[in-house]
Amino acid sequence: MAKLTTKKLTKQFGGLVAVHDVSFSIVSGEILGIIGPNGAGKTTFINLISGIYAPTSGTIKFEGKDISVMPAHERAKIGIARTYQLIHPMEDLNLLENVMVGFLFAGNKSMKEARLAATELCTEMGLERLEREVSQLTMLEVKKMEIAHALANTPKVLFLDEIMAGLNTDETKEMIALVKRLARERNLAVGVVEHVMGVIRELTDRVIVLEAGEIIAEGPYEIVSKNKRVIEAYLGGATDAEN
Amino acid sequence: MKRVSSFILPVVLVLAAVVFPLVLGPYPQTVARTVFKYMALALTWDMLFRSGQVSFGVAGFFGLGTYATVLLAVKAGFSFPLAMLLGAVIAAVFAYALGFLVLQLRGTYFSITTLALAEIFRVILRNWTSFSGGPEGIVLQQIVFGGQSKALYWLNLGVLLVVLLVSVWLENSKFHFALTSIRDNEVSAQTSGVNIFRTLLIVFTITAFLQGLVGAVDVVSYGYAMPDSAFDANYTLLPLAMVLLGGEHSTWGPVIGSVLLGVASEYLKLKIPYGHLLVYGVIIILVILFMPRGLLGFFRRKKGANRG
Numbered sequence: 118m119a120k121l122t123t124k125k126l127t128k129q130f131g132g133l134v135a136v137h138d139v140s141f142s143i144v145s146g147e148i149l150g151i152i153g154p155n156g157a158g159k160t161t162f163i164n165l166i167s168g169i170y171a172p173t174s175g176t177i178k179f180e181g182k183d184i185s186v187m188p189a190h191e192r193a194k195i196g197i198a199r200t201y202q203l204i205h206p207m208e209d210l211n212l213l214e215n216v217m218v219g220f221l222f223a224g225n226k227s228m229k230e231a232r233l234a235a236t237e238l239c240t241e242m243g244l245e246r247l248e249r250e251v252s253q254l255t256m257l258e259v260k261k262m263e264i265a266h267a268l269a270n271t272p273k274v275l276f277l278d279e280i281m282a283g284l285n286t287d288e289t290k291e292m293i294a295l296v297k298r299l300a301r302e303r304n305l306a307v308g309v310v311e312h313v314m315g316v317i318r319e320l321t322d323r324v325i326v327l328e329a330g331e332i333i334a335e336g337p338y339e340i341v342s343k344n345k346r347v348i349e350a351y352l353g354g355a356t357d358a359e360n
Numbered sequence: 361m362k363r364v365s366s367f368i369l370p371v372v373l374v375l376a377a378v379v380f381p382l383v384l385g386p387y388p389q390t391v392a393r394t395v396f397k398y399m400a401l402a403l404t405w406d407m408l409f410r411s412g413q414v415s416f417g418v419a420g421f422f423g424l425g426t427y428a429t430v431l432l433a434v435k436a437g438f439s440f441p442l443a444m445l446l447g448a449v450i451a452a453v454f455a456y457a458l459g460f461l462v463l464q465l466r467g468t469y470f471s472i473t474t475l476a477l478a479e480i481f482r483v484i485l486r487n488w489t490s491f492s493g494g495p496e497g498i499v500l501q502q503i504v505f506g507g508q509s510k511a512l513y514w515l516n517l518g519v520l521l522v523v524l525l526v527s528v529w530l531e532n533s534k535f536h537f538a539l540t541s542i543r544d545n546e547v548s549a550q551t552s553g554v555n556i557f558r559t560l561l562i563v564f565t566i567t568a569f570l571q572g573l574v575g576a577v578d579v580v581s582y583g584y585a586m587p588d589s590a591f592d593a594n595y596t597l598l599p600l601a602m603v604l605l606g607g608e609h610s611t612w613g614p615v616i617g618s619v620l621l622g623v624a625s626e627y628l629k630l631k632i633p634y635g636h637l638l639v640y641g642v643i644i645i646l647v648i649l650f651m652p653r654g655l656l657g658f659f660r661r662k663k664g665a666n667r668g
Contacts, residue, residue, distance in 0.1 A: 140632070167551050193553035209609070218541050221534050223553030228534065270553060306376040 126175035137330040153327035193223040198272035213247035219269025395622035402599035402614035404567040411538025412543035420478025423591035425572025444576035451572025481592035497586030504580040
């Protein structure tokens with residue numbers, strides 16, 4: 118059964134339709150790629166699902182329940198989590214404390230429990246010296262912290278918004294393996310927004326392609342990548358479609 | 361070991377504050393009371409500032425506490441303890457109700473609106489003469505404890521200790537994480553399950569209660585309330601300056617800042633009447649230019665730099 122579905126989901130900013138009639142679903146254990154040229158509406162789509170924006174029309178259902186107007190902090194509690202394209206960690210909290218936030222509020226754990234759970238999760242992700250300030254972390258560690266920060270919600274659905282950006286080839290490989298492992302172990306439904314097609318090919322079971330806010334193609338990467346409309350959309354925009 | 365040693369200094373300071381009037385005379389006690397008053401207000405201002413919200417409404421809730429106490433005591437014949445407690449509760453109720461509106465606002469919009477609220481309270485009480493006594497204000501029949509200097513000192517110290525405990529509790533509970541994450545990144549805080557509005561409403565209400573309580577204690581200690589002094593803008597501005605000097609987002613920062621500026625202003629008042637405000641201004645400008653995170657932040661950074 119689908120964990121999360123949207124039906125004719127639409128978001129309009131004034132005259133601009135950022136997301137238009139998007140209907141999709143994702144099941145547990147699945148890693149779904151969300152691709153499309155810049156400005157296609159990928160991040161807006163995630164903002165709608167996580168509750169940052171309210172939809173103009175259409176519905177979002179989580180485990181069969183309509184959550185279209187549920188506030189973001191409640192969606193965090195029922196099992197929706199995400200990372201952010203532009204990373205703004207909590208600069209005034211250290212590495213461990215950043216990860217504790219989700220356990221404390223989405224998970225409603227006590228300080229003691231949250232500290233323990235966050236330590237465990239960080240260790241599982243290969244993060245060390247957890248008392249460090251965020252400014253002392255490497256890019257890879259920051260990205261891992263972002264994922265841990267989201268996983269602290271104990272989510273069932275997780276959206277990763279360009280989590281590989283800024284990583285080198287080896288780090289990207291490590292990250293792909295990590296995301297795969299975490300998704301399998303926790304039976305997560307994962308949505309991945311990425312620009313690097315190599316990552317999408319390695320990581321995802323299925324892909325949806327957005328252009329100007331609409332789904333123009335859907336299916337396994339190998340098939341979608343040969344789709345004529347998809348190639349046209351990319352040639353008009355980004356140039357890294359063949360990476 | 362670290363936990364034990366971090367308790368020693370606060371305990372020693374509190375004990376010193378408690379025995380202070382047994383050693384020193386009425387004048388230092390009065391100075392200390394003024395420092396306590398501003399320290400308490402500085403701490404309450406900082407509590408909300410830990411979420412990034414800059415309130416200019418401190419004088420408003422201080423004044424509400426003052427007037428509610430005095431009116432309950434004079435017009436309704438309530439005993440002092442009850443009038444003071446209810447005075448603080450009334451300030452909190454106002455904050456809770458108004459919070460539904462003003463806490464939707466952010467940045468300068470929030471600040472200006474809280475400033476306007478404080479002004480509105482003052483203007484109403486200044487003009488509603490039949491209810492509040494108008495510009496001349498209201499005089500209490502008697503001061504609490506018959507005006508005994510030591511008793512007044514301990515009363516003011518007691519309220520300060522309550523404020524300190526609340527501040528330390530906020531620093532060591534989930535609220536620390538909620539407030540810090542709201543300050544650092546509201547969007548990300550939400551998607552981690554932080555109920556931003558509820559958190560701000562609770563802290564706004566708690567701080568208004570404490571500000572009202574400080575106002576209540578102030579009025580029973582001095583025996584009269586006037587709109588222009590109860591809602592004096594200094595109750596908003598001086599605590600802010602003290603926090604900036606001492607160090608923001610902490611309990612120690614406001615404590616250090618209020619002792620330094622409080623004692624300095626008392627000394628300067630004697631040397632150059634009204635000139636102390638000029639010195640205040642210069643101190644604030646220098647702090648913002650050279651120590652943007654206050655004394656505490658300045659020394660912490662130095663320590664950090666030495667470490668590596």
